[in-house]
Amino acid sequence: MSAAQVDRLQFRDPARARGLLDRLRALTAHRVDRPVTLMHVCGTHEQAIARFGLRSVLPPGLDLVMGPGCPVCVTSAAEIDAAVDLTRRGVRVATYGDMIRVPGTTLSLADAQTEGGRVELVYGVDQAVELARAEPETPMVFFATGFETTAVTTAAALLAGPPDNFFVYSAHKYVPPAMEVVAAMPDTRVEGFLAAGHAATITGFELFEPMAKAWGKPIVIMGFEPLDILAALVRAVELVVSGTPTVENLFPRCVTGPGNGRALDALWQVFELTRGHWRGIADLDAADLDLRAEFARWDARVRFDLPRQLGDGTAHAACPVCPPQQRCGDILVGNARPDDCPLFGKACTPDSPVGASMVSSEGMCRIWFQYGGRPELGP
Amino acid sequence: MCLGVPGKVVSVDGFIAQVDFWGVTRQVRLELCDADVEVGDYVLNHVGYAIRRIPPEEVEETLALYDELLEAAAKGDGVDLLAADMRGELDATGGGGS
Numbered sequence: 001m002s003a004a005q006v007d008r009l010q011f012r013d014p015a016r017a018r019g020l021l022d023r024l025r026a027l028t029a030h031r032v033d034r035p036v037t038l039m040h041v042c043g044t045h046e047q048a049i050a051r052f053g054l055r056s057v058l059p060p061g062l063d064l065v066m067g068p069g070c071p072v073c074v075t076s077a078a079e080i081d082a083a084v085d086l087t088r089r090g091v092r093v094a095t096y097g098d099m100i101r102v103p104g105t106t107l108s109l110a111d112a113q114t115e116g117g118r119v120e121l122v123y124g125v126d127q128a129v130e131l132a133r134a135e136p137e138t139p140m141v142f143f144a145t146g147f148e149t150t151a152v153t154t155a156a157a158l159l160a161g162p163p164d165n166f167f168v169y170s171a172h173k174y175v176p177p178a179m180e181v182v183a184a185m186p187d188t189r190v191e192g193f194l195a196a197g198h199a200a201t202i203t204g205f206e207l208f209e210p211m212a213k214a215w216g217k218p219i220v221i222m223g224f225e226p227l228d229i230l231a232a233l234v235r236a237v238e239l240v241v242s243g244t245p246t247v248e249n250l251f252p253r254c255v256t257g258p259g260n261g262r263a264l265d266a267l268w269q270v271f272e273l274t275r276g277h278w279r280g281i282a283d284l285d286a287a288d289l290d291l292r293a294e295f296a297r298w299d300a301r302v303r304f305d306l307p308r309q310l311g312d313g314t315a316h317a318a319c320p321v322c323p324p325q326q327r328c329g330d331i332l333v334g335n336a337r338p339d340d341c342p343l344f345g346k347a348c349t350p351d352s353p354v355g356a357s358m359v360s361s362e363g364m365c366r367i368w369f370q371y372g373g374r375p376e377l378g379p
Numbered sequence: 380m381c382l383g384v385p386g387k388v389v390s391v392d393g394f395i396a397q398v399d400f401w402g403v404t405r406q407v408r409l410e411l412c413d414a415d416v417e418v419g420d421y422v423l424n425h426v427g428y429a430i431r432r433i434p435p436e437e438v439e440e441t442l443a444l445y446d447e448l449l450e451a452a453a454k455g456d457g458v459d460l461l462a463a464d465m466r467g468e469l470d471a472t473g474g475g476g477s
């Protein structure tokens with residue numbers, strides 16, 4: 001661990017950090033040959049873990065992996081193709097900055113822009129609504145990506161009554177079913193999950209209770225500070241070692257049991273769950289957030305006839321742009337690390353990305369590249 | 380994208396609040412906030428919407444991480460994804476302030 005990383009840990013009470021690490025070491029001492037594997041499902045967690053160099057201090061008996069925590073990464077190539085196609089039909093497309101360079105089957109939205117298509121980058125749905133209002137004659141489609149935390153804002157914008165030329169092309173996804181797929185994979189090593197603090201701010205932690213029970217794996221709600229993360233790891237390992245598949249909230253300053261009722265009301269008033277394709281993973285039941293029929297007048301899928309395309313239901317093969325040497329799908333389900341991919345940092349870099357995981361700031365490949373290749377080793 | 384960013388409510392008009400983020404005032408929508416907010420409250424914002432009123436006793440602890448991120452951003456020591464995320468969250472809030 002470098003001096004800079006020690007400093008960062010010391011920024012938050014080094015004695016407590018050391019105490020937590022000692023506890024982790026003691027708890028996992030008997031698992032050095034077959035490490036306790038915990039999965040988090042949030043790009044922001046990966047950013048924090050890499051940024052604070054936390055993997056460099058974890059004991060050998062603990063393996064911390066990232067699962068499907070990058071919404072941009074799992075957006076299907078067919079949906080990007082459809083958005084590119086919309087620009088060719090004279091429709092303005094607004095989307096989050098991370099989306100623009102993600103490759104579709106042949107083109108990205110950046111390529112569509114080069115072709116003369118009108119693609120606007122926005123930081124939030126309200127900016128897309130404003131852009132639509134400013135040019136009422138032109139249809140504007142907001143290509144909406146993100147998990148439930150972000151979907152609630154799209155829902156609020158629709159409930160507020162956007163203009164008639166504004167449409168939502170929803171690629172919003174719901175995380176729990178994706179966790180379930182990982183939990184059910186026959187060869188998974190994952191013994192416990194760390195749920196994302198701010199997504200749980202919306203959904204609450206009670207939602208996870210039946211899942212922990214059904215999967216026989218504990219779920220711990222984790223925050224973003226180094227000590228939040230270490231404390232959640234300790235608790236999760238304790239629950240794994242003692243065989244207690246319960247839910248515990250280690251981020252109580254943000255997360256409550258029932259979650260944010262107003263936001264959840266807005267979410268389920270506007271969206272319903274449907275089967276959809278998660279790029280690099282598979283087709284998942286009840287894991288895509290689709291606009292309800294009551295909101296059809298703002299639904300780009302209805303207005304522009306964009307049917308939801310499914311893959312063939314199998315992992316990897318379902319991603320039409322992944323050549324066999326690419327590991328994007330394995331990375332999204334926590335079966336590989338970026339440096340397992342022969343393209344990482346060579347043919348695939350943030351300036352010239354091959355897979356979505358290298359494009360998005362929430363993608364594990366981009367995060368590892370940005371923080372020094374193998375952040376667990378320190379710079 | 381899911382980090383959110385905390386700020387202090389300066390004024391409230393229906394579902395629209397002016398919120399101070401480290402000296403910059405921005406417009407934030409309130410309809411998704413888990414509780415009613417008043418001037419002086421802290422809220423956690425995500426892409427232009429307040430998603431949580433931060434209880435007063437938790438404000439200091441919540442701000443600590445962001446203070447450090449701002450420092451890192453100001454130092455400009457290479458691209459820091461968390462700091463960039465925080466800037467993105469701020470850009471998602473409306474202008475409409477000083």
Ligand code: SF4
Binds near residue numbers: 327331353359
């Ligand atoms: S390095 Fe690039 S090609 Fe390899 S897994 Fe990551 S995103 Fe995919």
